[in-house]
Amino acid sequence: MPSTGSLPLSATVASANESNKNNDTTPAFATTQANQAPVAQNVWNTLQSARGNTSPTGLAISALTATDSDGTINGTGYVVVALPSSTQGTLYYNSLAVIAGQKVTADGLRFIPTAGYVGDATFTYTATDNSGAVSNTALYTIPVAQDQSTTYSIYNTNKGGANPYTTNDVLAQTIDPNTVQYNSSNLVYDATTGVLLSGAANGLATSGTNAVLASGSTLPDGVSLNAATGTIYVSAANLLPRSPSDKPYTVNVTTTDLNGGTNTVPVTFTIGANATPLPVVLTAFSAQAVRNRDALLTWTTAAETNNHHFDIERSFDGNTFAKIGQLAGHGTTAAATTYALTDAGVAAQAAGPVYYRLRQVDADGNATFSPVRSLRFAQLPTAQLSLFPNPVAASTVLDLSQLPAATTVQAQLLEATGRAVRSWHLAGAQRPTLDLTQLASGTYLLVLTGTQPDGAPLHQTLRITKE
Template identity: 30%
Template sequence: MKILLPRISLVAAFLCLLFTTRAQNPKIKCYFNHPVNNNLATGTNAIYLNGTFPDTIVAYINNAKYSLDIAVYNFTSRGNDSVAKIATAVNDAFARGVTVRWVYNGTSATANSGMKLLNAAIPRIGSPSGNGYNIMHNKFVVVDANSPDTNDAIVITGSYNFSQQQTFGDYNNLLIVQDQNVALAYQNQFNKMWGGAGAAPDSSKSTFGTFKTPSSKNYFNVGGTQVQVRFSPSDTAGYYLRTMAYTANNDLTFGIYTFTDNSLANAILSKFNSGISVRGIMDGSSKSYNPYTTLSTPLGANMAVFNNNNLLYHNKILVVDALLPSSDPQVATGSFNWTSSAQYTNDENLLIIHDAAIANQYYQSICDNITVNGGNACIAPLPVEWVSFDASLNSNGTATLQWVTANEVNNDHFEIERSTDGIVFENDGNVANGKTGDYQFIDKKVEAGANYFRIKQVDDDGYFTYSKVLSVYNRTGATISLYPNPALDKLNILLPLGAVSVSVYDAYGTKVIQQPVKGKPATQINVNALSKGSYYIEILGKGSKFIKPFIKQ
């Protein structure tokens, strides 16, 4: 279903960010090595590169002027195949004076036979093995990170290892980001494994796995697109992937190789149970893990399984709201499998990209993967255009929802859904299709505290999609609410009427944070610096005191 929301406003206690449909960001490109379904495009067609991933990488390597930093889990080549040209391009770059550095997985999990094709003078270092280490599972290339021309800096990443099977058989994606700050973040991660910024590795200073320190910066603006970069295990990538799943307002789609994280499976299941469209595909090797058991029966044919003893469904992709540009469409990709090893021991990278065009291109790819492997077809964009959607609390405790649509085709009716937790929604009433496209609904079931609203638009044939979720806060008779709990870095607090100050106390009763909140309906506290453990919030008002516990992860 195609829903375009050029603007969304929220007349309530909270501010709502504005998202608009826009063209492809020229600084971010994605490619796929299996066919895609361009019938699902909402703007830019996804691009299928049939066996030419190596050529794409070589083109960027050939443009390198100053430096090449390569961290790839596995490079397998016989020397007379299509991926051998990557070694040739790297050798040529080295010969013309480009500083080349290469990090590879040093455990017995990979042979890395293609490394033999490299000029012996090219510096390299393998990840260590033994206690405390697992695998170096990254797949990225950084080109000219420190170039005086910021347009030279490139990051190539995704799920692709350098091999014939990964090129022609296994399912993979390739992501290109042209941004110097992102390139420097990847180079900084590389330098941790390398042991410094020099041309030669320093094994006495190199750090892998759990020995690495957290990244200093995780959020970047790439040509107007927010890009989040997380490296495992130091940047708690799994937490942010689960958080992303919970933001889905309309649709959630996934394609994953190894899936053992049942907390993420439960997040996906909760969105499915709330009425959101969920489609997915996983590799057959994951059928023995809990997430398959959690999702297979509820999703049924909405989740396909790639069963092939010789090939892999090797993507690691999560997409939310690819069909709802007015929400916050996102795609997560990289080397990060959804496993405890990826979260806590491996060297991995994960990107979360907030971009409607990119999210929809990944949607085109995954959906084709699903259907050719026996799964149900994904929902296609449908012709309903939303102009605005507002929610406001009235003085009598009711809420007014107003929305405007245009270009309605085959629209049957709207269903108003409300929730007190933003997860489980119930129907509060229906509104029939109108001729003017201007709608209003008065909800008389508003409860004390937070109330979340969304509009379910239903077509004549039964297909439906959801608007963005808006919230109003009824402070009359409300008690405090904390989320997320447990909290990792930010704790949001919905305040009762008359609140004056908020304090955080540790388990020993020591006040560790205090801030004024007079006149505010809500506040946010930065708890990132707190140690892991149990804490409690104390909210003081005129003649009142509220106490509520929370956990710092």
């Protein structure tokens, strides 16, 4: 019999007692082939390796398969008969959990294993052809394996200082043991640079979001995480933190492998000492006293890179610094440059050493500090001013002979209530007479203020008794 189409048949009908053979008949007719039911195939999921049991999202599985010798299976011609048990996981179609008896297409199913489940997850299905014939019931098997955590390896540990970092340097690379693919040398990355080798794959996809920083984790400036591959790398070498010694950083990274398995692991990497070259090469910085009153600060740079400005900072205790000035930098230059700033009259504020430092700020806002310089102003003896006679009957002599002639002195005579009753403008190196004839008897205060030639303040108060 042919497998398809119709089969022509004919037969001769005659009566055994008929003498006239013309009465015999030979009719012809054709049979119709009966519809053959489709055959559903048992399927073992091969779209990927065994599903990790930590997968939080549904990943596609291999298509359902059926054949039909005399028809077609169109659209939603498949029916899920029995679902995986709840201990195994959940089958999804169009983002909704599948129910028993639901019609589906061949390649629209996804599966999420139950957390912690290890073994084979199974469900059954049938196929229906375009004539309505239903297939046998086929078994679909999804292997689910224990998910193994990703691991990270550290690279470029010799960078920093004379061997500066460059943008795109790899700091840490991940391998997911569930889905990793090694090359012919049984390697995944270059041992020195951390670059992915040809023929290898780390077990994560190369697109989409497969790696994220866990909550509370922050990478240092100039370092980024590749969300697709899980690589931690230098994204901007000029922004790396600069430290006099190697500095370790630890972040927590959550990865998702090709099976949908997910886990969070700590990653510790190190930024080497002096990770980036100084934007300014400072060859000299000094602070010196001028006229025992001012501080002259001078410094010289041999070269500058993206130097925006200098902040000049001062401290009277060597610990707490405050900005007292700012000078613009020269951007980028290979020529030597000298700068100077005068801190005028600072001696009057200083009771001991005065400390200075420079805060160099580059165009990106990053700052570095210079060494600290200090100076000390000479402490001049305090001039002893006096009156004679005291008590006073009519006038008294104010002795300013210990003050230099260039000193200017303002003198105010205050009564007990604080009201000024007399005032004089005087000069040093003299003995002026103060006339108090018209004043009532009592006690007065003579307040002497001024500025000495070296900038030091003058402030003394003498008591006068008027008879």
